[in-house]
Amino acid sequence: MTEGDAAPPDASPPVVRPADPAEFERLRWIELESDRLLGEFGIGPFEDDEAEDHLSDAAAVFAVGEPAVGFVCLVLVDGAAHVDQVSVLPDHGRRGIGRALIEAAIGWAAGTGYAELTLTTYRDVPFNAPFYRTLGFQEVSRPAPGLAAVRAHERAVGLDAFGPRVAMRRSLGPMG
Numbered sequence: 001m002t003e004g005d006a007a008p009p010d011a012s013p014p015v016v017r018p019a020d021p022a023e024f025e026r027l028r029w030i031e032l033e034s035d036r037l038l039g040e041f042g043i044g045p046f047e048d049d050e051a052e053d054h055l056s057d058a059a060a061v062f063a064v065g066e067p068a069v070g071f072v073c074l075v076l077v078d079g080a081a082h083v084d085q086v087s088v089l090p091d092h093g094r095r096g097i098g099r100a101l102i103e104a105a106i107g108w109a110a111g112t113g114y115a116e117l118t119l120t121t122y123r124d125v126p127f128n129a130p131f132y133r134t135l136g137f138q139e140v141s142r143p144a145p146g147l148a149a150v151r152a153h154e155r156a157v158g159l160d161a162f163g164p165r166v167a168m169r170r171s172l173g174p175m176g
Contacts, residue, residue, distance in 0.1 A: 015064065035087075060073075069092040070092060073085040088101075099135070103135070106135070116170060122163050123163070
C-alpha cells in the first residue's frame with residue numbers, strides 16, 4: 001500500500017533501483033508494516049503467510065532506499081505486467097515513493113514490451129484506486145482470465161470482506 005501524495009518541494013526525488021534478493025526479507029517486513037495503514041480504513045489484519053514468496057518468483061522487483069523503505073513487485077498475468085505488491089513504510093509515506101515505484105513499474109513494463117500494466121486494489125482507499133487513477137489506471141469491468149483468477153483468489157482468501165476491490169489497467173501503448 002502506498003501513500004499517493006507528491007514529495008515535499010525541498011525533498012529530493014526518490015531513487016528507484018532493482019531490488020537485491022538479499023533484501024527480500026526486509027521487503028516482506030515492509031509489506032507487513034505498510035498493511036497496517038489499511039487498519040485506519042477497517043481493513044485487516046491480514047494473515048501472514050510466511051510460505052508466500054512472491055518476491056523470488058517475480059518478473060521484476062524495484063526498491064527505494066538503502067536500506068529499502070519501499071518496493072514494487074511485478075509478475076506476469078495474461079501476458080501483461082502486473083503489480084503484485086507495492087508497499088512503503090508508513091513513516092516514509094507522502095514523500096512520492098509510491099508514485100516513483102509505480103512510475104518505475106510502468107517504465108519497466110513499457111520498456112520490456114508489455115502493452116499494459118494491471119493491478120488489483122481497494123476501490124475506496126485513498127492511497128489505492130484513487131491514487132492509481134492519477135497515474136492513468138482505469139477500472140477493468142471484464143478482466144481477462146488471469147486477472148479474473150487473481151480476483152477470485154483474493155475473494156477466496158477473504159480480502160473482499162474488508163471492502164470492495166477492483167482490477168485496474170493502464171495501457172502502455174503510444175497513448176498510454
